[in-house]
Amino acid sequence: MSKPKVAFYWCASCGGCEETVVDLAEDILGVVEKVDIVLWPVALDFKYHDLEALADGEITATLLNGAIRSSEQEEMAVLLRRKSKYLIAYGACAHLGGIPGLANQFDREDILRFNYEDAPTVVNEAKTRPQLEFTEDGRSPHLPELRHVVRTLDQVVDVDFYIPGCPPTPNLTKAAFAALLSGNLPPKGSVLAPDTALCEECPRKATKPADVAFTAFHRPHEQLLDPDKCFLTQGVVCMGPATRSGCGAQCTCGNMPCTGCFGPTSRVRDQGAKILSSLCANVAGRTEEEINPVLQGIPDPVGTFYRYGLPSSLLRRRVDLPHA
């Protein structure tokens, strides 16, 4: 019997997800033995026409990381969807929009102008910008178009499973491969991680306050952090209560609060609104004069509460931006 075919692909991402696949270390050899890798741009040299040549559904599983932000990424998502039995959104960007999704707060023109003209490190007096089409030496290359909106993978094509994390942890990746190879799969649309809040696996849980009254919020760099106590007792925003577990609480074990990369559990639709709700309920004070100064300790609520998930949030994007 021929081995199941697997593809890895990356879209708008930083490369960290690819690193996790490599982080499987010796275990990757076990995976490689059992599968045929048919596409992995970061590590192996395949061409797109190799992919085109495959029959529809011939790839058992494609792990796609990165948000969808350009016409080329859309085309690849559509093509890989067609060629794959299971399409898996791998990592926070494909799952929720990720860090690139924060661009959904800005106008595309402002982003392009900053990056090609105004950024302090850019010297571009002619204000040259990459063109979608141009002709040079008789050749006419095309470049992908940057879209106005950053999207999750499932806002572009149908997705079978999600592996969360920025990046996903090797243990989740390994478990996903085991499930895929054995065919022992949960219902379509599942996130392949536990469906409980991070606090459940956090060693600081014992000190999590049942009743806290925040008199101030401190950002992690503003004070020395107690290595054992729940961050909430220290007045530090921790996304743990609104975030899915399965990471092994690596950040809180490393004395940093959770920033929410696993996204919400299945019972929460909007991670940002959820954490806003639970933090604010516990702010001390009953009048605007008492409450407002405490809330000033969260200077950037969008960037704090939707750090990995603005495109998948209920509003998706700053609503008054141009779209064409």
Next chain:
Amino acid sequence: MSRLKYAPNVRVIRLMCSGRVDPQFILEALRRGADGVLIGGCHPGDCHYVEGNYKMLRRYRLLQRMLGDLGIAAPRVRLEWISAAEGERVKSVINEMTRQLQALGPLDLPGKFTDWDQEVIALAREAQAKVAAETEAEVAHV
């Protein structure tokens, strides 16, 4: 309250206490096409659950700032302390808010989502056209 005539453009959702208003509900209402959301709560000190309206006020303050950062104008989400006995006030607040929303124009998030996604639908159409052209070419070869 039940005998009051609401303006026809108002949809009333009753909850036990303003402390039960999950900010997700507000976003969900906007996402489904509401032009604005009015949250009514008992006057300070009068909440049956003691802290509910204070919780709402705290949530509201940060939600307003966050919504501003996401391009939603402040008058679209409003918090008012109105007791069950203040029928006239309910009416005047609703009328005032309706006027403000009319001045702002429709928010129409469902329409916005459709507009935003035209850039992807365009791609889907392109892909379809390509497949159709290829199939045609194959047919022509036979």
